[in-house]
Amino acid sequence: MAQNGAAANSRPDSEGKCCGVVEEAREKSAARRSKPQPWIVLKLAIFMTLGIIGYAFYVYIGRLCVPMIRRDAGALGGRDMGIGFLAVFSVLGLLMVWAYEKVVLTPPGYARDHVHKSPAPIIRNAFPTWWDTESEAELAAARYAASYPPPEGPKPQTARRPSHSRGEFGASETRPSEKRHGSASSKRKASQNGHASHSSHPPPPPPPPPPPGEEDAGITDALPPVAATRAKATADRSPAARPEHSRSPSSQQQPPLSGPAEPPMQPQPLPGTGEEPKPMMFTRKPSSTPIMLPEYRYCHKDGFQKPMRAHHCRACGTCVLKYDHHCPWIGQCVGARNHRFFMVFVWWTICFTAWTFSTLVGLNARASSRRPSFEIDGQQVAVMALSGLFLLFATTLFGAHVEMICNAQTTVESLGVRRMREREQRVLRRIHPWWDFRGKRATKAQWDAEWGRIGKEGNPWWLGGSRRNWEATMGAAWWMWILPIGSSPDDGVSYELNPRFDREGRWRPRKEWPRELR
DSSP states (O other): OHHHHHHHHHHHHHHHHHHHHHHHHHHHHHHHHHSOOOHHHHHHHHHHHHHHHHHHHIIIIIIIIHHHHHTOTTOSSOHHHHHHHHHHHHHHHHHHHHHHHHHHHSOOOBGGGTOOOOOOOOOSSOSOGGGOOOOHHHHHTOOOGGGSOOOOSOOOOOOOOOOSSSTTSOTTOOOHHHHHHOOHHHHHHHHTTTOGGGOOSOOOOOOOOOOTTOTTTTOGGGSHHHHHHHHHHHHHHSOOOOTTTSOOTTTTSOOOSSSOOOOOOOOOOOTTOSSOOOOOSOOOOOOOOOTTSGGGTEETTTTEEOOTTOEEETTTTEEETTOOEEETTTTEEEOTTTHHHHHHHHHHHHHHHHHHHHHHHHHHHHHHHHOTTOOOOHHHHHHHHHHHHHHHHHHHHHHHHHHHHHTTOOHHHHHHHHHHHHHHHHHHHHHSOTTOHHHHHHHHHHHHHHHOOTTTTTOTTOOSSHHHHHHHHHOSSTHHHHSOOSOOSOOSSOOOOOTTBOTTSOBOOGGGSOGGGO
16 A cells, blocks of 8 residues: 555656656757758758769760760660760750759848848737638638728717626626636536535625726637637538528627627629629638738847848748748758749759650660660669659749749748638638539639739739749849849849738738729
8 A cells, every 4th residue: 555655656756757858858859940950961962962963974974875975785876876965965964053053152142131130029919920810710700891881980889788687697698707717607517516506505706897998808709819719619610601591600699799780781893893793791801911010020030120021941040031942952042032043953954854864764765675685774774763753853843933933922922822722712612512613613703803813913922914923033034044144133122012902911802902903
């Protein structure tokens, strides 16, 4: 018995030590991630890339072209073919190495070279920025904005609705203390396994009323973040809704305790269309984050206000101008000053790997079909695998970046656009059944007519067309698109805000755009 008691007493100490070790490991891991990577780690992939390129040169020239030029017995082609393949391979390889050298030695542009350190600005809403995210519940509960007339002045404040039962609070209402910590009587009932009705203890005294003018004091649902989180948790458990058969989550709640009732929905004609849209209970809910305000642009790690489109790179340990992504193959970030050279390098990588892969595969396939005793060179097989792998990777990367440049987006900004489209698809699935593709297209077209397209008119840095967006990053001359010479046309500091956004960086509906853009 004494031994069991000693073991039970030592168990909390061991569990506490284990939790302390785990917490300490987490803190060390977070501190290690917050530090920039060492120089050797950042540049290690550069040496690996140069080694792969050198190995490809050795195999292609020394084990393919030279035997053909010397007319060896086991050569895969004649002298003329060897000379032609050598010339094309050398030109493509030198252009790729030239572009690689340019993108490695050109810094992306750092914010610390353009701004000075400054104190942190005062946050207006006193909430962290991660509260300002749009959930599916907020999208689903958003009433159709075009259906309401503009407000006509401040709303009159009315007194609370009197309750006819249960003292000060109504039957469907809850005390503020119960909203924060749960009902004391419900906890007592749970602890007594349902026998609270037979208890002789007197009920606890009611909590003191809130101060005058602060009726929502202590009610956590009055905070927008808590309300959004509660709405999201409720909406995720609810079945799929149809506007003609059900109500939105906001309409299923109790009537408000104060303020006039909402006006009935009267659909208004959309600008640019002659037809009136049918009444809808769901609409697009763009981000309400004021990205132009100083508190949303301040970097607490570097201690200054970042230029527009700049982001902090954890690997490099500093803010990068027009941050796109951190590329380990070049040992630094892709930003405003080297984005064009990065695209040129990827383009010549596609050409180089495509030529290497196609010629090696074609010559070995022809030799194996004509020579019964042909033995393929193992090193050529290795170069085929490497060139095919990098060809697939570079082609996919190049196509994705061409699309993002034409849409005036970086990789980080495109992730935000993708999240908004995914949220919108989830809302469409709540409105329409899975087979109603035509209804989904019609709803999305109506949203686009009211707001504009996501990633186009809804992009704060969109210049109005793909050609203008492309030239803003790659330059106006065609030779700047394929040759790694000159400098980038993007300085990474000055950007023109889309006039479809307000001064604080919020996306406005089409009816609030400048007249010439509607």
